[in-house]
Amino acid sequence: MDPERTYTAFLGPRRIASGSAREVLQRLGEVGACDGPVLVFDDLSGHQVELDPRLVAEEPPVRAGPGRPKLGVVSREVSLLPRHWEWLEQQPSGISAALRRLVEEALRRDPDEERTRLAREAAHRVMTALAGDLPNYEEAARALFARDSRRFAQQIRRWPADIRDHLARLVERAFPSGDDP
Numbered sequence: 001m002d003p004e005r006t007y008t009a010f011l012g013p014r015r016i017a018s019g020s021a022r023e024v025l026q027r028l029g030e031v032g033a034c035d036g037p038v039l040v041f042d043d044l045s046g047h048q049v050e051l052d053p054r055l056v057a058e059e060p061p062v063r064a065g066p067g068r069p070k071l072g073v074v075s076r077e078v079s080l081l082p083r084h085w086e087w088l089e090q091q092p093s094g095i096s097a098a099l100r101r102l103v104e105e106a107l108r109r110d111p112d113e114e115r116t117r118l119a120r121e122a123a124h125r126v127m128t129a130l131a132g133d134l135p136n137y138e139e140a141a142r143a144l145f146a147r148d149s150r151r152f153a154q155q156i157r158r159w160p161a162d163i164r165d166h167l168a169r170l171v172e173r174a175f176p177s178g179d180d181p
Contacts, residue, residue: 006043007051010130012036013160018043021051039129043170046122048129119173120144126170130163131156149175 007024009017011034017027024040042049078099080088091098107114124144131137140155152171156164 007040007049008043008166009038009040010162010166011038013130013163015162015166018166025051025053041126041129042122044122045118046125046170048125116147116174119170120147123167123170123174127167131159131167134159134163144171144174147175 005021006019007017007021008015009024009028011031016031016034016038017024019027028038040049040051041047085095088095088098093101124141127137127140127144131140135158136155140152143149143152143155149171152175153168156167159167
């Protein structure tokens with residue numbers, strides 16, 4: 001797990017921990033047994049995650065497998081059509097280098113728009129998991145994807161404080177500058 005990534009844990013509508021994976025796990029250990037499921041979210045992606053309790057130990061687990069871990073390179077499988085493979089094989093620096101160049105080019109095209117899109121999607125994932133059955137959920141979702149921060153804030157204002165505050169923090173990246181909820 002990325003040591004700079006942050007996570008937030010909820011027990012129902014109550015936020016019980018936020019911080020690095022290690023910090024969240026330590027807090028969950030202090031809280032002990034809970035009356036219900038604890039949901040842990042990756043703050044960047046909004047995905048629900050299960051944190052590895054071994055992260056609380058002094059040394060993080062060593063990742064084994066292909067790739068060049070010291071450089072941060074991870075090996076994964078990619079499925080492409082034959083014509084795509086043919087094109088990649090013709091590239092001068094090899095397939096991996098060509099793919100890296102394509103990804104870097106796509107990231108440079110409009111990095112701000114990409115960041116706001118990813119932030120909206122992350123906020124929506126968390127909002128669906130925590131507030132999908134709360135009043136005004138659908139309107140809040142519409143406001144989120146319409147980039148209407150005022151309407152979004154209005155729709156979630158009566159939600160439980162921890163959910164509302166966490167979503168407000170997540171959507172800071174989802175709305176254009178100067179249009180804060």
